[in-house]
Amino acid sequence: MTTSHEAAVPVLDSDGGDRLYEQIEELRATGPAVRVRLPQNVIAWSVTRGDVVRRLVTHPDVTRNARGAWTGYQPGAVPWLSPWIDVRSMATSEGAEHTRLRRLIGPAFTPRRMASLRPSIESVVTDLLDGLEALEDGAAVDLRAHFAHGVPTRVICDLFGVPEDQRPAVLAVADAILATDVPQEESERVASGLITVMSRLVEAKRREPGDDMTSLLLAAHEGDRLTETELISTLLLMIGAGSQTTIALIGNAVRALLTHRRQLSAILAEPARWADAIEETLRLHPPVVHLPLRFALRDIDLGEGVTIAAGAAILIGFGAHGRDPSSHDAAHGFGIDRADRDHMAFGHGIHYCLGAPLARLEAAIALPALFDRFPDIALADEGNAPHPQPSFIGNDVLALPVLLRPPRAARRGESTLPVNADRPSERLDVLRGPSPHGCDRCRTRAALARRACSRHRCVNTDRCRTGRIKRLTRRRGLSRLGDDSDSLWPRERTEATGRRTSSQIPPV
DSSP states (O other): OOOGGGTTSOBOOOOOHHHHHHHHHHHHHHOSSEEEEEGGGEEEEEEOOHHHHHHHHTOTTEESOOTTTSTTOOTTSSGGGIIIIISOSGGGOOHHHHHHHHHHHGGGGSHHHHHHHHHHHHHHHHHHHHHHHTSOTTOEEEHIIIIITHHHHHHHHHHTTOOGGGHHHHHHHHHHTTOOSSOHHHHHHHHHHHHHHHHHHHHHHHHSOOSSHHHHHHHHHHTTSSOHHHHHHHHHHHHHHHHHHHHHHHHHHHHHHHTOHHHHHHHHHSGGGHHHHHHHHHHHSOSBSOEEEEEESSOEEEETTEEEOTTOEEEEOHHHHTTOTTTSTTTTSOOTTOSOOOOOTTOOGGGOOTTHHHHHHHHHHHHHHHHHHOTTOEESOTTSOOOBOSOSSBOOBSOOEEESSOOHHHHTTOOSSOOOTTOHHHHHHHHOOOOOEEOSSOHHHHHHTTOOOTTOEESSSSSOHHHHHHHHHHHTTOOSSOOOOOSSSGGGHHHHHSSOOTTTSOOO
16 A cells, blocks of 8 residues: 655556557656556556566566455455456456356357357348448437447347346446446446445346356355355456457547558458457457456566565556567557467466457457448547547547548538649549449459459449549549548557657548
């Protein structure tokens, strides 16, 4: 805990977004581990260097169990931490206890079980896309609320048999635990609410058991293999992690691809590369950055004059590992072709996330389907990043406004913007025209013109509209269609591309 001489310890910000990434770099440059101040004056050692993260995650003198390991801590004393350290799940257990709890939930995430979930995931995705299809042309849509959130939350609630009338409350508390900027009173309400909503779910399944994971865990509880606390904690872990991680993954992937159109084109031309896009998103924009907490059982010497004392708390920067320049070339740039795509977005070692295959499967189904249904999708405001989630734990946005289709006038070939010789992006908007015929020859080239033409649409089979754009842009002196620069994470643009920023040439 905190004493008066620790007043100079830097505060770990909850601003999210660019500030989350900036502070990782600041902490990494300071040393192998740096003491930081967390909400409610909790002091912990922040670890953001990739090699040190990997070392401590598997270190025999580091535990995830706060009970008896964290000097001076009393369970429940820090409400915002209660969902992370006061629970009794496989995430806070070690040794035989961890093995027992993991074996109970493991059968839900085997490769065979994942394969059997594909049809239901595809059905959820199709239903959500149908809902988006019905929205007004040209209007900005919050893709997080209407799609990225719906895919994993519906899948995980179905898997655990959460009744329809309980889903809003269950998902609300799962989302609330990621916020790290709330007052203590709000943290207390969240911690209390978690127990209430999960207990309500258990009672519902006790009255009406079904073919779902909650009923399976309830049977283990009644068979004396799982305590009531372990049951509630496991439900919180699996429903929370099984939804929030994939919400961020889908949203972050969409943002990255819409600001890297050439890479999107390559993926649309070769659909097997969706896996590359997903892994690169997990590396560069991980759903979870700092995960509280672990604890030192003995003194740990990290070198450079830094020793973590026994009984101290440790904040592992799982998301920082993939962004470490010492481990990756052009670490802050998005590149689906990179060979060094190693990351720890789902953890490492015996605590590696059981739900990782499900998150990857959901993203692998949702992303291609989204771009196939809406080939003209674009960010509603490319010049400004969406408001980030106020958290140093989660790495998400509060909303993701997109345009699913161009306005009707633009789709009829009418100009919605004046031709301006100094604005390449406006010239390309003017050149958009009708594309009534199908063609299997122009998919990649059409995607370069911001059409993401997975439906192979062009003016006719011999002269596709992207050819017209190339001829007209050459005639007007525009040497290339645009830049792969990242307009949402501006501090990463020059390292990613080595070219001009997107403020100079808007991405195509």
